[in-house]
Amino acid sequence: MAPSDMQRLDLKKGDRVRLTSEDGQVEVCIIPARTDELPAGLLFIAYGDLSSRLMGGDTHGSGMPTSKGIDVQLEVLK
Amino acid sequence: MIESNQVSSPEEIKIVKDATCTFCGCVCDDIDLKVQGHEILEAKRACVLGNGWFLNHGVDTRPDCFVEGRPAPVEEGVERAAQILTRARYPLIYGLSDTTTEAQRVAVGIGDWIGGNIDTTTSVCHGPSGMAFQGVGEATCSLGEVRNRGDLIMFWGSNPAESHPRHFTKYSLMPKGMFLPNGRKDRTCVIVDVRKTKSARAADIFIQIKPRKDFEALWTLRALAQGIDLDPVEVEQETGNPLSLWQDLMDRMKAAKFGVIFFGMGLTMTRGKHANSEALLTLTRDMNRYTRFVCKANRGHGNVSGADNVVSWRTGYPFGVNLARGYPRFNPGEYTAADVLARGEADAAMIIASDPMANFSQPARQHLASIPYVAMDPKETPTTRSAAVAFTVATYGINVPGTVYRMDDIPIPLRPAFESSHPSDLEILQGIERRVRELNRQMIRADS
């Protein structure tokens, strides 16, 4: 997460958040991005089990569900 | 070349020269392995990922085969697998990108005998690029040409510093080439991404675009290549970067002697998918009006390019192929594994060297868990755990010889380090194929 977003949401490294997409939900710990790695509002998660839980089954005729650039709502779990 | 592959005692150390790393699509075939018994002590020239791949491979003591979760003889597993596949009305064969081309070939053969659906992990990485290749073609070259000629190297939606760590040093940025005697100094590196990745540190120019705006950015470049006037406000709004920056990039692209665009899943996995890849392929084609320009998908798995090649030789199409009518039909979105499973169509499956239970969508995972399926993998995975039949197989490249295709479609031989007590994918698949053919013959006799 961009450090500016963490500041805005009063989050520190290791805090847990819930991410909810149109198709799924996961709970993860927050790690701050390097200063200019991510613009505000953009989160990064490695591709794998958790990220795949946020994607839907529909591939829009392409064979691949939209697996990146997914809109999520972030909820702070404290 | 294996200098000494005779292991007379477990303590004896042998050196396997020019071993092939199959961890990523770079398929580096210059690794010198120091091997003692069933342990690789050192992997010279391997990157951090390659070291992890080679050094963490000990002998797996799990049984060769499990049927319904209990250890069973391999013959029983092969029999059960053949029964599952021949009885199914819509069997799916999926995976294949982390095994040898020899095994891939047999897997496609089984798909043909059972009238099944064949798909590879390409469909969830560069499948959209595969669709785009068919639509507009691909101006491309080998990595050797990049090394010897490429003076403008672009990466779009790809982070090789973390996914293909030797890409820069072995092929694309650092090497001194035939026409680039000063190596890195003779090349310009441009990286386009939504995130300032580790790779961005290697770039001369880093362009951070807005998420889901690859298509707009690529079409901006296409327009500039043709000298079309664009509205600066609109360009900046859409791409997140000023028109002057895109114009500067286009000027550099036209001035290059040999431009290369490597592209990754930042392009194919986001909204637009095959339309994004198609935009990049057509931009590359357009650039050939001015200079020599090529593009290349940065492929992930060690033999995912082999899977595309083998499925293409055998069926005429690279992935997402249905053989139910006795001839191949290709239709991504219909015959691709993510769809066949999420829609609940497949009634049995065989998963080879991949882990859809860990990285498919929830509806696809739920359906796979509800049908009988066969899995083969060197390690225990969520997919092998829920399989009706699971085989523990030897690891390609480390224990198993054969052929793999580098990401630029160059076939490369494997030089294994030591033998495994587990069977190879190829041996298991050959056993299943034999039994499937016998069962098919019995069914035909029973029908007539």
Ligand code: SF4
């Ligand atoms: S770059 Fe890829 S193939 Fe080469 S050593 Fe590293 S992981 Fe292996």
